[in-house]
Amino acid sequence: KQEVTQIPAALSVPEGENLVLNCSFTDSAIYNLQWFRQDPGKGLTSLLLIQSSQREQTSGRLNASLDKSSGRSTLYIAASQPGDSATYLCAVRPRDDKIIFGKGTRLHILP
Amino acid sequence: DVKVTQSSRYLVKRTGEKVFLECVQDMDHENMFWYRQDPGLGLRLIYFSYDVKMKEKGDIPEGYSVSREKKERFSLILESASTNQTSMYLCASSTITGAPLGEKLFFGSGTQLSVL
Numbered sequence: 001k002q003e004v005t006q007i008p009a010a011l012s013v014p015e016g017e018n019l020v021l022n023c024s025f026t027d028s029a030i031y032n033l034q035w036f037r038q039d040p041g042k043g044l045t046s047l048l049l050i051q052s053s054q055r056e057q058t059s060g061r062l063n064a065s066l067d068k069s070s071g072r073s074t075l076y077i078a079a080s081q082p083g084d085s086a087t088y089l090c091a092v093r094p095r096d097d098k099i100i101f102g103k104g105t106r107l108h109i110l111p
Numbered sequence: 112d113v114k115v116t117q118s119s120r121y122l123v124k125r126t127g128e129k130v131f132l133e134c135v136q137d138m139d140h141e142n143m144f145w146y147r148q149d150p151g152l153g154l155r156l157i158y159f160s161y162d163v164k165m166k167e168k169g170d171i172p173e174g175y176s177v178s179r180e181k182k183e184r185f186s187l188i189l190e191s192a193s194t195n196q197t198s199m200y201l202c203a204s205s206t207i208t209g210a211p212l213g214e215k216l217f218f219g220s221g222t223q224l225s226v227l
Contacts, residue, residue, distance in 0.1 A: 032214060043115075043201055043218035089154075091216075098169070099216065103153040 002027045002094045006102035013080055014110045021075040021105050023090035028068040031093040035064050035075050038087045038104070047088075048075070080109045114138070117202050117219035124226050130189040132222050134202030142205045143185035144216070145169075145177065147198040154201065160185055192226045199223050 003026045013019050023033070032051045036044040048057045048064040050073070056065040063076040073090055089104040118133035136143065144159040146169075156169030158177040166177050174196060178186045185204075189196055202219040 034215065036216075036218075041199075041221070041223065043117075043220045044203075044216070046215050046217065049215050093214075098156060098159070101154045103151070 002030075002092060002097060002100050004090060004092055004100050004102040006088075006090060006105050008105060009103070010106040010108070012108045012110055015080060015082060017080050018076065018078050019080055019107075021077070021088050021107070023073040023075070023102055025071045025073075025092045025100075027094060028071055029095045030068065031095060033064075033066055033073050033093070034091045034099075035062075035073075036089045036091065038089060040087075044089065082109045082111050085109045115202055115204055115217050115219040117200075117222050119222050120220065122222055122224045124189075124192050124224065126193060126226060128189075128192050128226075130192050130224070130226075132187040132189075132200055132202075132224070134185045134187070134204075134219055135183050136185075136204040136217070137183065138204065138206070138217070139182065140204035140206045140217075141182070143179065144203040144205075145175075145185065145187045146201045146203065147171070148201055148221075149198050157187065194226050197224060197226045 005024045034049045035047045038044045050057050050066040061078040066073045085108050087104040087106045091099050091101040093099045115136045124130050145157040146154045148154050155171050157175050160166045160179045163182050176188045200222045203216045205216050
């Protein structure tokens with residue numbers, strides 16, 4: 001069964017730095033992968049969705065990449081800001097199952 | 112903008128009470144989902160629905176039921192609330208594209224339920 005792992009569970013980075021969040025999955029047979037943001041006590045907001053045929057997606061300061069063969073995705077955040085502090089979750093949509101979420105990386109941008 | 116609205120942000124109930132959590136989406140989405148989120152366990156799927164009057168069990172359906180009488184509304188029911196059902200409950204919706212179960216998920220703001 002597909003497993004989705006996000007390491008580290010928490011990360012602190014000084015403001016202005018570029019950073020990379022990691023997501024790994026065990027089975028490359030997926031339709032797509034999504035990155036979400038969750039603020040404390042709130043719901044999830046979809047940031048980027050990468051179809052299985054794509055290698056990356058960009059939105060503003062965010063860039064998500066997908067390497068199916070190695071079972072990895074990264075979310076790159078450029079020029080981090082305190083407002084980027086949140087938990088970031090990745091989720092994969094396997095071909096034979098429902099969407100599966102990682103447990104997230106809690107990001108803290110230090111002013 | 113897609114809007115998924117959950118009726119309550121915070122809810123406090125007593126053990127044994129019947130609890131209704133309501134979710135409404137305004138984008139005519141076919142698929143709707145109920146998750147619970149607990150520290151250390153992540154998001155777990157309780158029930159989902161592809162269409163009106165249709166429901167499917169997720170990974171942890173025990174102690175819950177659902178109702179989908181109208182396309183825009185998906186209700187989660189705790190028949191007899193227990194303390195281990197204290198959690199953040201998240202509703203989501205998506206629309207059918209080329210893949211089954213749809214693509215991009217849109218979430219509500221969540222309901223933090225405490226069962227005392």
